[in-house]
Amino acid sequence: MYIVGVDLGGTEIKTGLVSKDKGIIKKVALPTEAHLGQEKVVENIVETIKMVSEGVENKIEAIGIGSPGSIDRDHGIVRYSPNLPFNNFELAHHISEKVKVPTFVENDANAFTLGEWYFGSAQGMKHFVALTLGTGIGGGVVSHGILITGRDGIGAELGHVIVDPDGPLCGCGSRGCIEAIASARNTARWAKEFSVKIPENKVVELAGGIDKIESKHVFEALKSGDYVAKLVVEKVTDALARAIANYVHIFNPELIVIGGGMSKAGNALIKPIEEKISLYIMPSFRGTFKILPSALVEDAGILGASAAAMYHTR
Amino acid sequence: MYIVGVDLGGTEIKTGLVSKDKGIIKKVALPTEAHLGQEKVVENIVETIKMVSEGVENKIEAIGIGSPGSIDRDHGIVRYSPNLPFNNFELAHHISEKVKVPTFVENDANAFTLGEWYFGSAQGMKHFVALTLGTGIGGGVVSHGILITGRDGIGAELGHVIVDPDGPLCGCGSRGCIEAIASARNTARWAKEFSVKIPENKVVELAGGIDKIESKHVFEALKSGDYVAKLVVEKVTDALARAIANYVHIFNPELIVIGGGMSKAGNALIKPIEEKISLYIMPSFRGTFKILPSALVEDAGILGASAAAMYHTR
Incomplete structure (x- = not known):
């Protein structure tokens, strides 16, 4: 069948x-x-x-x-x-x-x-959180073997967890939602913004112009240690680490799997999140979870x- | 039986x-x-x-x-x-x-x-969030009719959701956890801190000295429109509104029930949270939930x- x-x-x-x-x-x-x-x-x-x-x-x-x-x-x-x-x-x-x-x-x-649950990294798990970093940030949660959707089926809006009350305005009307800081689109936006002040950088060079910057150029430029790329990745992964710490404290999951276009950056994205998250999680949660990029790709x-x-x- | x-x-x-x-x-x-x-x-x-x-x-x-x-x-x-x-x-x-x-x-x-589920305000509900505002902030979640505890049973640490990256240091080691801003103990702490600068206020008067301030004195002083009490309640309820918006976006619950010592303040606590939360929730979540103080008390x-x-x- x-x-x-x-x-x-x-x-x-x-x-x-x-x-x-x-x-x-x-x-x-x-x-x-x-x-x-x-x-x-x-x-x-x-x-x-x-x-x-x-x-x-x-x-x-x-x-x-x-x-x-x-x-x-x-x-x-x-x-x-x-x-x-x-x-x-x-x-x-x-x-x-x-x-x-x-x-x-x-x-x-x-x-x-x-x-991810049936075919990907979360097979057999009862507790995991999934994030997609694309134009926006989408999310899903399996907790106790159930997809968490809420009373009206509109829950698991993980992209609209507020991580910075003074952060940028989000499409949803709030300020400092994780989506407004760390989506692929906003990752590109930080790079554009920083490139106005620091126009000579590898991100712009790879993109072929400020207006053409996408998140992939940021992670590509990071490989050669570009200063602007570092600043952007620092900002984005710090916010993601705080958001993920929140999901960990709430769901005590065994995995956070990250998909969407930006997850193709792999360890360039995951490593800095892992490093920063230890600052944000309670000691009792240390070692209880992994962060992995999606294995399903296309x-x-x-x-x-x-x-x-x-x-x-x- | x-x-x-x-x-x-x-x-x-x-x-x-x-x-x-x-x-x-x-x-x-x-x-x-x-x-x-x-x-x-x-x-x-x-x-x-x-x-x-x-x-x-x-x-x-x-x-x-x-x-x-x-x-x-x-x-x-x-x-x-x-x-x-x-x-x-x-x-x-x-x-x-x-x-x-x-x-x-x-x-x-x-x-x-x-x-609250079996005897209180949440009877018959499948989706609600409970918060206790005491020395710390404790939490619990029922989602899809299941108590959310996570893989190791240590989840639902709602008090350690980070709402302000530059907020006060929390007992858990992070900064800006909701507990570090809005627990009963920290509500009293803000009042003490503000009273050092503005010593002539109703909160100090009711407490009988800065060192004796408890959260109940803040809410008592608020009744007479005391300036310091207003500042404290503003700060605490704004942080609570942001934290609750996060729980709402994640769980799409029909109720947030607030207990612990500070919930005795009733509407003096709930009303300002309700007012502020409309700033922080996505339009699709408007009208989907209520916030109530615990009915079980002692x-x-x-x-x-x-x-x-x-x-x-x-």
Whole structure:
């Protein structure tokens, strides 16, 4: 038996045929064509599902869709999603009606978390925290073997834990949320800001101009000991260490797994967090947890979506 | 059938006979006599249990003990407790051996949380957060109907969520933990500090001297609009609002219940937190939760200990 995992993005739909034991068997991608409206997007999703299921149509147990935005997982509804033409749209219903397979929708951060649980670094664990460092910071928590979503299903907003009351303004309206300091986008923003004062630096050089700086250029420049890169990484990892100390004190997890684009920096990101976090955790928590980058990389979306279907049918 | 709840403190043991439906039927108190060693403390605990059980000895289903300090609840062991002569002491075993009733030990913050769940403001809820504002700040969380304790049982350290990286040094070694800013002890400390600069104020007057200031004097002085009291309450409730916003973003609870000595201030404490928290929460969380003071007051310890026995035998 198989699961189909659909990683629904604003520009691309990546869909995979997934075996619980063997992971991804086959995968395809199609443009989302969000500008053509909800019917066209549904059509494209269904098309990818048909492509990966060819020949095993009767062996598909469930379909999982990982979607950005605010999701009502109990009813398979996308409440809203900034880059998709869905507004209180019964996505699961529309897909399952066409494909005749039970369909589940989960927000992408929780899907990532479940993907790490079923296929990644957190396999077999009952207590772990997952963070995705991308444009924003998403999060998910498994505690006592349960995905923590809260009363209305909107919990685990780990990116909006406030770590500095005087920190930068966040998109959510607060100041000093960890997202406002340490997302990939804000990591790039610090580098841009610092480069205005110190224009001769390796980050700008690698990016080919201040405006083109992305977080990856910061970590690349760090390798040659660039001063601006160091300042940025110092700032970002210090805030992450404080946020993670909070999650550790609250959940007493055995793992914090970090995904999203910025996790590709690997040890350049993880090591400084590990060093700083010992300043922020209580002595009784020393040695109780690990911090690891996601092992799923490009497949995290498809595997996460599949894992969401697996979790909700367990 | 009944439960016996033992509220074990450094100076006093308060024990009650508790009915699941009717609450406390009978209660007694004896000095702990911690200075006389562990055997004497055990003897005193057993004595209180016998006193409340008289006549219904055969109807006691379980005994719950709420103890300060670090508790191994799975084995009923007090790992250590600052004001008790217990060091990796098998407290549950020693009590159950003498009384022949299953005995459970839980730390006082979690016991308080469970007490609110079974007997207090959180009855019937699956998602709530409990905070005790005393000498320190303790916490407990029920999420998805489960008490969150983490892999090693040491989670829910809500008092050590860092809300200000430049805040005061905390007993745990970090800076700016909510405990270091907003516990009852630190509320008194701010008032003492401010009173050095502004000695003519109502807080000092009510306390009868700077050194005698307690948090209750701050809230008492607030009633007459005292300037120093206002400054202190502003500082403390702002930090609490930020910490609670973090718990709300993480757990999406329907209630935050506040206990401990300082909760006796009631609305003088709750109202300013409610006002400030709207600055710190994401719009999607508006109206999803309430903040209430504990309704159990003096009986919170006994009811919490009983609830711990009920939870662990459920």
